Amino acid sequence: MGYRQRVKSYDLIIVGAGIVGTACADYASQEGLRVAIVEPGPIGGGATAAAMGHLVAMDDDPAELALSHYSLNLWESFTGVEQIEYSRCGTLWVASNEAEFARIPEKLARLAATGVQAELIDREQLYRLEPHLAPDLCGGMRVSREAVVYPPGMAHHLLNRARARGAELHTNRVIAITHHGVQLADQTHLAGTVLVATGCALPELLPQLPIRGRKGHLVITDRYPGVVHHQLLELGYADSAHGHDDSSVAFNVQPRPTGQILIGSSREYGSDTPDVSMPMVRRMLERTFRFLPRLRQLDALRIWTGFRPVSVDGLPYLGNVPGQSNVWVAAGHEGLGITTSLGSARLVIDQWLGRATAIDARPYDPARVAA
Amino acid sequence: MSTVRIEIDGETLDVPAGITVAAAIARVERPFRRSVKGHARAPFCGMGICFECRVRINGVAQQRACMIAVHEGMQVVTDD
Amino acid sequence: MTEHYDVVIVGAGPAGLAAAEAALAHGARVAWLDAQATAGGQVWRRDVEHGWPPRAQRVIEYVTQHANATWMPQTQVVTAEASELLLQNESRAWRISYDALVLATGARELLLPFPGWTLPGVTGAGGLQALAKQGWPLAGRRVVIAGSGPLLLAVAATAKRHGAHVLGIYEQASAATVHNFAQKLWRWPGKALQAVSLRARLAGIPYRCGSIVTRALGDSTLQLIEVDGPRGVERFECDQLAVGYGLVPNVELAHALGCAMKYEGAHPCIEVDAMQCTSVPHIYAAGEVCGIGGHDCAWLEGRIAGLAATNASIGASLLRKQHHARTFAAALREYFALDPYIHDLSEPDTLICRCEDVPLRALEDYDDARNAKLATRCGMGACQGRVCGTALAELGRFPRSGLRPPLFPTRLATLGELHSSCSQGSIP
Structure with a gap:
């Protein structure tokens, strides 16, 4: 042989x-x-x-929060690595109505119990931090130590x-x-x-x-430094992320260290091709404009898709x-x-x-x- | 040839109607833009493909100067 | 609401104009659009001082003034979905649909890297011609034109007409090859006549064959160039260097529409049949986008496509002329084939991706466009890989990939709203 x-x-x-x-x-x-x-x-x-590369503590499930927090501490030893483009821009969760704003203290308490430092942001502070946000928002919550990476x-x-x-x-x-x-x-x-x-x-x-693939779309702009300072999310994000609808969108915008703006996010079951769905992009951007109307005039360079691997639970x-x-x-x-x-x-x-x-x-x- | 009055980096100029913003900037020998690593760049393809000639026009950044003709009152900012 | 037309023509160069004229003559309602502000494409680009070439002006006037024609200048196709095109211009976005679509998207220049090619003062060859026609100041400037093909002569003529002091034309093909090509020109009398009249206009300008610009030097702008030719390596001063190594079809829209492609060298072009039909029903293509063939060929193919798109009959003599024009293109390709030396001019620190400043050195470990992009940002910039992706394909590194919507950088408002108009306001 x-x-x-x-x-x-x-x-x-x-x-x-x-x-x-x-x-x-x-x-x-x-x-x-x-x-x-x-x-x-x-x-x-x-x-x-x-992926967007947002390093974030998600608090809507205790196990998820524990793993996020544990991991975020481990990320701290990588902050100086040039290749990963670490940028500690912080996360700013935005409340679009009084009910969302009213729920921030419980969220703060949940995060604090695990050791995540976050702060309540009132309306006035919100616009000081992000002047381009839509004028009818109620405030938010900032997690200053969170970051974005490549x-x-x-x-x-x-x-x-x-x-x-x-x-x-x-x-x-x-x-x-x-x-x-x-x-x-x-x-x-x-x-x-x-x-x-x-x-x-x-x-x-x-x-x-x-495992099910949950498709997402992302859009990235040309370089417009200084338009957005924090990773911005709507407080209703978890409803989109954890809902079981076949498709959902949420306001989720990120300042890249290049000055580009990365725009998410969509979630979609049932599509197994990587093709860009323009109706989904449209929904996602409509949601974006509701919070950041000034982005309308910026040029998008690319749109891409990916699949999140979702377990049974x-x-x-x-x-x-x-x-x-x-x-x-x-x-x-x-x-x-x-x-x-x-x-x-x-x-x-x-x-x-x-x-x-x-x-x-x-x-x-x-x-x-x-x- | 008729002219239009535009502003490039705060300087007021009369330029021939119909020329592009790229041509107007070249006529006053202004730089166009810096690359991501800070090198000087100027129009390269002349036809809207390469994006090397991007400047701010009437407040909107990242506009291709070779694709847009000058208009009366236009404000151009180079070297962003 | 979507605007509907019998025939939509993308591109207003010779192919698009011929298609529009033919379709209009057969009673169709036609929309024709172009990213440029004026019709004519690149070869018939309007000169702000001298207007259009007479032949172009006649047809542009006919088409522009025709009651059944809608001209959409400065209009970019952003996406193509289910027999609709999403369009934007400076102020709005809208959709159009069609019974037949003619792709006459033409070609761009093949721009290849060499040390110093990013310096202000260095342009494409066709690039310099386009800039001159836009009013770019050339009077009294010392201009060198280099690269390959008959386009260099036309560029020199335009530069001279605009008052440039043309120091020389440097053709990479050898003198023997160019001589043999000239001997064959009798088969295309129109081309021979053009060549003779160009040479007359360029009297006194040195035309050097077998010569390649290997380097451009200067601090923040071009000062000096280096030429390698039969007389050895020479360095001399100039103010403007225009280098073009030929043309590359603009196939991005055709790709988005799913049209089958074929390859001419390293670059894709649209596959069409004798009636200019693509592999997708009701979509036709004509001119450079079907393979580089020159403007005579583009005109004939545009006419065939316009007739086919309106179900009009197409005469055998038209098809014969088109075939003859394509044989000229094949001869051009053969005689002006690039010297492999040109593929090897870059040094490790020569920038390949001009948008993201990625040097050749950074790309060494990658043999695939997506890998290279993820690791180095090569091709991630505003030109969407049109320059570096095409150059890397030509250099034999890896094919361009990752063509996705939008087809060009596009206002978010266009992508995000069914009906959008551009609100005024300043964005940092």
């Missing part, structure tokens, strides 16, 4: 080089493990490339760090998970513990963990895959994967290494679904 199968052994084989997979590679290599990362496409080229830059940075510590990148596709590792499209076999971080593509390898699958002691998962972060990538990596790898996790890992245990 002329055929001899090539096998390489690692401690950990990470499938997928999005921000979650590269964060896992970075942490595992830092812990001295021999790491392989397998990615057939661009680094950070899936949901990572389509997610593909972070994925590259994390991967480069891991590779500098010896991690190996396989530009290849995993066609199957085996008893001992993974089989690649070129017939190479990699042996080791497997960690699947393939986002929307998760069901291809782990069909027992359902909106929380990521982080942990051991039930019934497969050698297979772990970190996927299903929906729209919060950039923020929570760093915490997710630690949570999974600490569990695998049998260490205590920094936050309660149970809410993310894949066993809640597949058991």
Whole structure:
């Protein structure tokens, strides 16, 4: 027989080089493990490339808040890395009516209980902070320490760090998970513990963990520095993000460090092509103009779409895959994967290494679904 | 040839009617714009493709100077 | 509300004008639009001092004044959806629909990087011609024209007419090749006549073959250029350098409409049949966008498309002439094929993406446009990769990709509202 199968052994084989997979590679290599990362496409080229890159604590679910807050602290060690374009612009949540404004104190209390510093912004302060906002808003809430980043830059940075510590990148596709590792499209076999971080593509390898792609659109403008200062969101954002409508839009605008303005956000089930839907763009921009009418005259350069990987309950699958002691998962972060990538990596790898996790890992245990 | 009166960087000028803003800026030898890393740039393709000639026209930033003819009272700001 | 027309023609150069004239003659209600403020396209661009060429003026007057024609100048197509085009001009956005659509979107210049190509004072060759016709001051300026093809002669003639002191024309093709091409011109008597009259007008201007501008130098504006030719490397002063290496079809709208493409070298053009039909029903294409063929070819194809779009009969002699014009284009391509040396002029710090200032060095590790873009911002700027993406394709690095709406930078109001007009106000 002329055929001899090539096998390489690692401690950990990470499938997928999005921000979650590269964060896992970075942490595992830092812990001295021999790491392989397998990615057939661009680094950070899936949901990572389509994301806004807003680092934000979402408080509408306790587990989500815990993971966000844990991760945001981890992000602090990356603020000086040029490649990730870290900009601490802060988040300004905007109240479009008195009812929303009245609910801010409970939101502040929830955040404070976890340790997130935020402040109430009255009407007058609101317009001092963002003079171009529509004149009929009621105030808002500012989280000054939150920031924006360039997610593909972070994925590259994390991967480069891991590779500098010896991690190996396989530009290849995993066609199957085996008893001992993974089989690649070129017939190479990699042996080791497997960690699947393939986002929307998760069901291809782990069909027992359902993921739905929730499509989003983003629009970016030419450079107009100084028009918008904070990442701006409407307080009603969570209603859009967590609603179960087939489609929804919310006001979500970000100042890029380049002076460009990045405009979101839409959420849509049922569309599985990356085509830009102009009716959806129109809805999204109408929502934007309601809060920032002055943007009408600015030029848009590009529109793109992406798919958020959504788990059955909106929380990521982080942990051991039930019934497969050698297979772990970190996927299903929906729209919060950039923020929570760093915490997710630690949570999974600490569990695998049998260490205590920094936050309660149970809410993310894949066993809640597949058991 | 009839002329129109425009303002470039605060300076009032009479220029031939029908010429583009790009031509008007060149006639007074003003810079056009700086690139993202701060290098001087000026019209390159002359036909609205390259976006090197962008200036602020009547308060609106990022307008292509080679695509717009001068108009009476127009205000142009270069080198944003 | 959507405005409906029998025939919509995008592009008002020779192909668009011929299509409009033919469609109007057959009773169609026609809308024709162009991003430029005046009709004529690039080759028949109106000169603010000298007007249109006589042949162009006649047809422009006919079409503009025709009761069934609606002329939409300074109008950009923003998106194409379900047989409707979303349009914007300086003040408003609107939609039009059509029974037949003629794509006559022409071509842009092939602009290739070399050290110093971003300096003010360096333009495209056609770029300088367009600027001169817009009123760009050239009187007394020392101008060098370089690149490839017969366009260089036309540019020199325009520059001279505007008072420039043209120091020389530098053609990359060898003297032997250019000589052989000239020997063949008898097959296209019109072209031979044009060449003779151009040469007469350019008497006294050196025409050097086998010569390539390898570098432009200056502090914040062009001062000096370096030319590599049969006489070795020379450096000399000039005020304006115009370099054009040919033309590239503007296929972005056709791509958005789903028209099938073919490739001419590294660049896509629209695939059409003998009646100028694209692969999409009711969509026709004519002229440079179907492959670089020159304005005679564009005129003939525009006429065929205009007739086909109105279901009028198309004479065999028209089709024969079109075929003959295309053979001229093929000869041009063959004789003026680019010297591979031109693909290799950039140095590691030469900027490839002018919008985002991305140097060649930064692109070394990437073999795909999207990877390069995500990692370096190459192609993310306002020109949407028209310059760098096309150059990288020509240089054999990777094909241009990521064509998406909007087709050009577009006011958010246009994209965000069914009916929008531009409110006044200042944006920083």
